[in-house]
Amino acid sequence: xxxxxxxxxxxxEKMALSYHDSALETTRTLGVELEELxxxxxxxxxxxxxxxxxLANTLVARNLxxxxxxxxxxxxxxxxxxxxxYFTNKYIKEDAELAEHINYALEADHLQLSGDLTxxxxxxxxxxxxxxxxxxxxxxxxxxxxxxxxxxGCQIVRPRKNGENVEDPQFFEELLxxxxxxAIDFAYKTRCCGGSLLLTNRxxxxxxxxLLLQNALDSGAEVIAxxxxxxxxxxxxxxxQVNEEFGTDYSxxxxxxxxxxxxxxxxxxxxxxFGKELISATPFLSKHLVKEAK
Amino acid sequence: MATRPTFRQEISNxxxxxxxxPFSNCIHCGTCSGTCPVVEFxxxxxxxxxxxxNADMKxxxxxxxxxxxxxxxxxxxxxxxxNIDITGVMxxxxxxxxxxxxxxxxxxxxxxxxxxxxxIARSGRSYEPIxxxxxxxxxxxxxxxxxVQGATKMMLKGRIPILxxxxxxxxxxxxxxxxxxxxxxxx
Numbered sequence: 001x002x003x004x005x006x007x008x009x010x011x012x013e014k015m016a017l018s019y020h021d022s023a024l025e026t027t028r029t030l031g032v033e034l035e036e037l038x039x040x041x042x043x044x045x046x047x048x049x050x051x052x053x054x055l056a057n058t059l060v061a062r063n064l065x066x067x068x069x070x071x072x073x074x075x076x077x078x079x080x081x082x083x084x085x086y087f088t089n090k091y092i093k094e095d096a097e098l099a100e101h102i103n104y105a106l107e108a109d110h111l112q113l114s115g116d117l118t119x120x121x122x123x124x125x126x127x128x129x130x131x132x133x134x135x136x137x138x139x140x141x142x143x144x145x146x147x148x149x150x151x152x153g154c155q156i157v158r159p160r161k162n163g164e165n166v167e168d169p170q171f172f173e174e175l176l177x178x179x180x181x182x183a184i185d186f187a188y189k190t191r192c193c194g195g196s197l198l199l200t201n202r203x204x205x206x207x208x209x210x211l212l213l214q215n216a217l218d219s220g221a222e223v224i225a226x227x228x229x230x231x232x233x234x235x236x237x238x239x240x241q242v243n244e245e246f247g248t249d250y251s252x253x254x255x256x257x258x259x260x261x262x263x264x265x266x267x268x269x270x271x272x273x274f275g276k277e278l279i280s281a282t283p284f285l286s287k288h289l290v291k292e293a294k
Numbered sequence: 295m296a297t298r299p300t301f302r303q304e305i306s307n308x309x310x311x312x313x314x315x316p317f318s319n320c321i322h323c324g325t326c327s328g329t330c331p332v333v334e335f336x337x338x339x340x341x342x343x344x345x346x347x348n349a350d351m352k353x354x355x356x357x358x359x360x361x362x363x364x365x366x367x368x369x370x371x372x373x374x375x376x377n378i379d380i381t382g383v384m385x386x387x388x389x390x391x392x393x394x395x396x397x398x399x400x401x402x403x404x405x406x407x408x409x410x411x412x413x414i415a416r417s418g419r420s421y422e423p424i425x426x427x428x429x430x431x432x433x434x435x436x437x438x439x440x441x442v443q444g445a446t447k448m449m450l451k452g453r454i455p456i457l458x459x460x461x462x463x464x465x466x467x468x469x470x471x472x473x474x475x476x477x478x479x480x481x
Contacts, residue, residue, distance in 0.1 A: 010419050013455065014452075014453055014455040015453045016453075017453065039461050040461070041414070041418040041461050042418065042419045044414065045420075046366040048414075049385050050392060050403070051389065051408070052475075053308075053310060058470065058471075058474050059414070062467070101474075105473040108470040108472075109467060154366075154369065155367070158371065159368045159371050159381075160372050190369075191331055191367075192365050194365055196365070197332065197365045199402065199406055199429045200401070200402040200429065201332075201362075201402070202433075204335040208332070208365075238444070241444065244440065275451075276451045276452060276453060278447055278451065
């Protein structure tokens with residue numbers, strides 16, 4: 001059983017508990033172990049970098065160094081955590097001066113970072129490490145052409161890392177297809193949800209969310225699947241406010257990709273955190289699932 | 295004799311060093327402005343902001359809302375034909391404006407960032423109910439009640455933490471922060 005150092009991040013402690021639960025359930029079913037990183041700290045999301053770049057990288061480096069000490073590769077389910085971890089790791093590896101500076105600070109917590117470990121987003125563990133073929137073989141309750149909008153959001157594909165396709169990535173569609181779902185052609189799939197602008201510039205953020213919801217519906221989506229807790233909260237929990245602001249009538253379920261995967265693997269909805277959503281997906285799911293989930 | 299750096303040099307000095315001084319590479323194609331999902335809410339488009347930095351228009355750059363309205367989605371960065379990390383530039387101007395306290399009082403962004411940082415330094419983890427105080431009171435009555443209603447629904451679903459969590463090695467963690475902040479002040 002392959003094991004990873006799993007960095008849940010602050011959102012998954014509570015706000016995105018259903019992501020946390022479904023991530024652990026689905027990886028276990030597929031023979032992968034996510035071991036929670038010992039004593040992790042907040043990675044700063046996008047906001048540390050507003051204040052001080054070196055300090056921001058240091059806070060991220062501490063988590064990476066703990067994983068390195070355990071000899072495990074690093075996995076983050078949140079796109080912002082992932083982007084921070086990926087680039088700090090890369091900078092430490094490539095920039096000896098920065099590495100020295102940050103390692104001096106890490107010594108205060110008896111840690112060191114070489115940057116030799118690999119950083120993955122959780123979805124990469126499924127797509128690249130386990131593989132969609134293997135997943136397809138383990139699907140026992142196909143999603144049976146449920147029309148899902150694969151919402152990548154921004155920081156999972158950007159900035160560019162290694163020449164990959166940032167304009168029209170396909171890995172999310174492939175994963176959804178392996179579950180038996182119909183991944184719709186969603187033009188705004190990598191367009192930003194507004195991120196923390198929801199708190200700092202509400203008007204702009206609500207307009208951004210509205211565009212995404214409308215584009216997903218126009219493209220025939222029954223549910224939107226996300227790979228990031230901030231995207232999930234913005235798209236789901238602020239639909240009421242979008243409706244109030246623009247006189248619309250949206251009621252689109254927003255699920256984590258791991259929740260859909262768990263259903264396809266035959267896991268009971270309760271173990272996947274269903275029941276915590278503000279907009280229920282049950283009407284769509286019961287229409288499509290071949291057999292009642294156990 | 296040492297000369298005072300220009301505003302443009304000051305901003306490029308705030309970028310991560312391998313990025314160098316990218317401003318003269320800008321060909322003003324406007325791809326960034328055409329890509330930006332927030333552009334219609336900005337005083338100046340990203341392309342114009344880069345032009346203004348290039349022209350050392352310090353007062354005008356700092357007075358506009360463009361960089362605080364950047365959502366850090368990196369769409370402009372991956373499309374820039376001159377390989378300018380435009381999101382990185384927005385971060386640099388944000389830092390400049392926080393350090394020099396030049397931001398206008400009606401912006402929530404800078405206060406939110408500072409509260410966030412203080413929360414982390416205190417406990418090692420983020421905690422939504424404390425963060426909320428940095429933006430809630432800047433809201434109008436309508437937004438305030440919308441936010442409280444939204445939070446109540448989340449609370450009922452068990453999605454808002456009642457108590458902040460804290461890391462175990464908090465003393466070491468705080469010493470680690472001091473090592474960075476202290477050496478930077480010395481330099």
